[in-house]
Amino acid sequence: xxxxxxxxxxxxxxxxxxxxxxxxxxxxxxxxxxxxxxxxxxxxxxxxxxxxxxxxxxxxxxxxxxxxxxxxxxxxxxxxxxxxxxxxxxxxxxxxxxxxxxxxxxxxxxxxxxxxxxxxxxxxxxxxxxxxxxxxxxxxxxxxxxxxxxxxxxxxxxxxxxxxxxxxxxxxxxxxxxxxxxxxxxxxxxxxxxxxxxxxxxxxxxxxxxxxxxxxxxxxxxxx
Numbered sequence: 001x002x003x004x005x006x007x008x009x010x011x012x013x014x015x016x017x018x019x020x021x022x023x024x025x026x027x028x029x030x031x032x033x034x035x036x037x038x039x040x041x042x043x044x045x046x047x048x049x050x051x052x053x054x055x056x057x058x059x060x061x062x063x064x065x066x067x068x069x070x071x072x073x074x075x076x077x078x079x080x081x082x083x084x085x086x087x088x089x090x091x092x093x094x095x096x097x098x099x100x101x102x103x104x105x106x107x108x109x110x111x112x113x114x115x116x117x118x119x120x121x122x123x124x125x126x127x128x129x130x131x132x133x134x135x136x137x138x139x140x141x142x143x144x145x146x147x148x149x150x151x152x153x154x155x156x157x158x159x160x161x162x163x164x165x166x167x168x169x170x171x172x173x174x175x176x177x178x179x180x181x182x183x184x185x186x187x188x189x190x191x192x193x194x195x196x197x198x199x200x201x202x203x204x205x206x207x208x209x210x211x212x213x214x215x216x217x218x219x220x221x222x223x224x
Contacts, residue, residue, distance in 0.1 A: 033176075034073065036064035037185060037219035043081060047192075047210040052090060054108050057083030063217070065118040075118035075132050077168070083108040083211075085143045102147040106159065110140035110209065112166050112191070120174065128174045130187070138166035138193040140209060160205075162195035176221070185217035 041059040045051040061079025068074065085105035114136030122128040144159040172187015192210035199205070 034064070034066045034222045035183060035219040036062065036222075037183075037217040039063055039077075039079065039185070039215050039217040041079065041081065041189070041213045041215050043083065043191070043211040043213040045083060045209075045211050046190075047208045049207055050209050050211070053086050053207075054083040055086050057081060057107070059213075061112075064219070065120075067118075067120075071119060071121050073118045073120070074115065075134060076115045077134055077136075078111075078113050080111045081109070081211075085145070102145060104146040106143040106145075108140070108143055108209075110138055110193075110195075112136065112138050112168075112193075114166060114168060122176075125178075126176055128176065130172055130174050130185070132168070132170045132189075134170075135165070135167040138164045138195065138209075140164060140193070140195040140197075142197045142205065142207075157199065157203075160197040160199050162197045164193040164195035164209075166191065166193035168192070170215075172215070174219070178221070181221045183219040183221060185215070185219055187215055189213040189215055 039061045041061065043057050043059065045054040045056075059079050059081035061077060063075070063077035063079070065073040065075040084107045085102075087102045087105055089102065114134035116132060116134035116136075118130060118132045120128050120130040140162055142160050142162075145157045146155070147157075168189050168191045170187055170189035172185055174183050174185045176183040190210070190212055192208065194206060194208045196204060196206045
């Protein structure tokens with residue numbers, strides 16, 4: 001349901017953009033303005049399973065866009081995210097092992113490398129809405145967990161690393177200062193991937209790691 005909501009929103013934004021591209025194009029600069037940006041994220045776990053095992057987290061990233069048209073560009077993003085583990089998580093299992101109580105746990109750690117398309121148009125000389133659709137690779141590390149398995153034993157479940165296909169949809173505003181060659185960006189991003197963590201001995205955990213992320217970003221412009 002949540003995925004369909006974000007996809008519908010993004011499709012509506014694209015249709016709005018296409019339907020108005022002629023009128024916007026008359027007021028946009030003939031030159032394209034590419035940028036690179038340092039970005040700070042605050043992320044809220046969204047999918048039920050991930051939200052059960054993770055708390056509010058954050059991340060840092062570098063992203064940008066190369067505009068081959070005044071309104072459309074190739075976008076990229078490289079970021080690393082951390083979410084503390086929720087020690088009050090319920091119904092946690094690894095294959096045939098069900099965790100009854102958690103004593104200690106490391107955080108969730110994951111990095112993303114994605115590329116795609118960015119659409120942007122100025123509504124004033126300073127303000128420009130931006131919309132992005134990216135896809136690529138997530139490398140995720142599950143937490144090392146110390147706890148009790150249904151009263152049978154107390155022990156530690158080692159961490160595991162898994163690659164997964166990831167995608168994101170985002171929208172925000174870009175506030176540009178052409179004199180200084182910089183911009184301030186703020187917006188929201190939906191990120192999703194489903195890594196499959198293999199702990200050995202038939203113990204696996206397939207987890208949809210989706211989150212809503214608020215971002216603020218400082219960008220450096222490159223005018224062509």
